Amino acid sequence: MKKEILINSYKAGACHISSALSCIDILVDIFKQKKEDDIFLFGKASGVAAYYCLLAEQGEIPKGKVAYYLKNYPLVSKEVPGVVHSFGSIGHSLSVAAGIAFADRKRNVYVLISDGELMEGSTYEAALFIGQHNLKNLYVHVDDNKLVALGKTKDILNLDNAFEFYQKNIPNFIRHETIKGAGVDFMENDYTWHYKNLDENLLEKALEQIRQLR
Numbered sequence: 001m002k003k004e005i006l007i008n009s010y011k012a013g014a015c016h017i018s019s020a021l022s023c024i025d026i027l028v029d030i031f032k033q034k035k036e037d038d039i040f041l042f043g044k045a046s047g048v049a050a051y052y053c054l055l056a057e058q059g060e061i062p063k064g065k066v067a068y069y070l071k072n073y074p075l076v077s078k079e080v081p082g083v084v085h086s087f088g089s090i091g092h093s094l095s096v097a098a099g100i101a102f103a104d105r106k107r108n109v110y111v112l113i114s115d116g117e118l119m120e121g122s123t124y125e126a127a128l129f130i131g132q133h134n135l136k137n138l139y140v141h142v143d144d145n146k147l148v149a150l151g152k153t154k155d156i157l158n159l160d161n162a163f164e165f166y167q168k169n170i171p172n173f174i175r176h177e178t179i180k181g182a183g184v185d186f187m188e189n190d191y192t193w194h195y196k197n198l199d200e201n202l203l204e205k206a207l208e209q210i211r212q213l214r
Contacts, residue, residue: 012070018181019047043093091120131169
């Protein structure tokens with residue numbers, strides 16, 4: 001799937017490749033736990049290439065349509081089979097997930113968000129709601145790659161205290177410490193790759209590094 005992220009992002013001329021590489025392992029882990037009737041929401045819209053490639057791997061969408069869905073700006077689109085809700089601007093997914101979990105406590109709800117989303121006021125308010133109603137059927141996974149669009153997370157807004165708040169209020173708060181651009185050395189821990197595209201030479205270099213991970 002890491003290979004498919006690279007190839008389809010190249011075909012689509014899409015950016016946010018490093019965001020997808022940092023969360024694909026989390027996605028695979030969630031879907032190993034998720035039951036058929038459970039709900040999953042992909043809140044980390046910038047890394048959606050990972051989610052589309054996972055859906056293709058599971059047969060939800062044709063592999064040949066991944067690049068098509070990624071064209072223009074790669075946001076999570078409800079027109080894609082398997083997607084429950086569309087997310088663009090960050091900060092909305094935890095509120096939606098909390099609402100679904102509150103409405104139906106008999107099934108589990110999983111949501112994947114970015115560390116940057118923890119800065120949003122709507123995310124903070126959702127956490128208060130989750131804590132008050134003790135939504136134990138909601139599993140909040142955070143991709144903590146320590147980078148946002150324009151720099152290091154700690155330099156934009158230090159989240160050390162925020163993590164304590166979210167862990168206190170959300171019964172199932174899972175923090176994954178990841179690497180942005182994981183597996184491709186020229187992308188790793190480089191926030192500028194949030195908006196960069198691959199050319200043919202860089203694609204081949206990246207693919208070779210991914211092959212060596214096996």
